Amino acid sequence: MVSITFSKQGAFSWYEWFIPLKKREQKQGPKKSIKAALPKTANRVGVHDLKLPAMSNLLLLIMAFFPMHGPEASATTADAASLTSSCRLQLIGLKCITAEGYLTPDAIYFKIDHGDYVEEWPKSRMRMSAGDYIDMREVNSIAIDGSVTFNMWDDDTFDSDDFLGKAVLSCRDAGAGEKIASFSEDGAYYKLYYKLY
Numbered sequence: 733m734v735s736i737t738f739s740k741q742g743a744f745s746w747y748e749w750f751i752p753l754k755k756r757e758q759k760q761g762p763k764k765s766i767k768a769a770l771p772k773t774a775n776r777v778g779v780h781d782l783k784l785p786a787m788s789n790l791l792l793l794i795m796a797f798f799p800m801h802g803p804e805a806s807a808t809t810a811d812a813a814s815l816t817s818s819c820r821l822q823l824i825g826l827k828c829i830t831a832e833g834y835l836t837p838d839a840i841y842f843k844i845d846h847g848d849y850v851e852e853w854p855k856s857r858m859r860m861s862a863g864d865y866i867d868m869r870e871v872n873s874i875a876i877d878g879s880v881t882f883n884m885w886d887d888d889t890f891d892s893d894d895f896l897g898k899a900v901l902s903c904r905d906a907g908a909g910e911k912i913a914s915f916s917e918d919g920a921y922y923k924l925y926y927k928l929y
């Protein structure tokens with residue numbers, strides 16, 4: 733039996749930690765990878781200060797303190813990477829807090845930079861003044877490869893268009909629920925609500 737001292741106050745026996753696991757093993761068979769993943773010596777930093785977690789959280793704790801190496805860990809990392817490499821973007825809405833222009837509504841459009849190409853969207857212009865909100869939940873979702881950059885522009889009729897800011901929408905936020913991108917160049921202030929999944 734391996735016993736590891738975490739502090740002067742006492743020692744933990746790994747066996748005590750795994751008693752519930754032992755009970756599970758009797759029903760489901762052994763889970764050898766858990767013990768195999770444990771190093772011979774433990775990092776002393778902070779371990780003792782942690783409350784003993786519920787068994788369901790224990791594995792997460794162990795993985796956080798003792799990063800694994802080897803084929804299993806590589807597969808896990810690859811899975812995580814593939815989860816963040818592509819996703820879908822659903823726009824929710826666009827809010828104008830402060831318009832760039834003050835005599836006429838802004839004529840908003842985006843240049844969406846996908847990395848290997850840029851598309852202008854929408855083809856029409858979104859006329860917006862302070863306080864306006866455009867519901868975009870009916871807009872078709874689009875596939876994202878890693879991330880896209882939304883560049884917001886105000887289409888001016890008689891001079892060059894005004895750049896109102898940019899935001900990177902990343903698949904790292906997939907599943908994180910509603911997000912907000914702010915555009916605040918040139919005196920304007922817009923909020924784009926969206927989610928990635």
Ligand SMILES: [Ca+2]
Pocket residue numbers: 832833886887888894
């Ligand atoms: Ca303008």
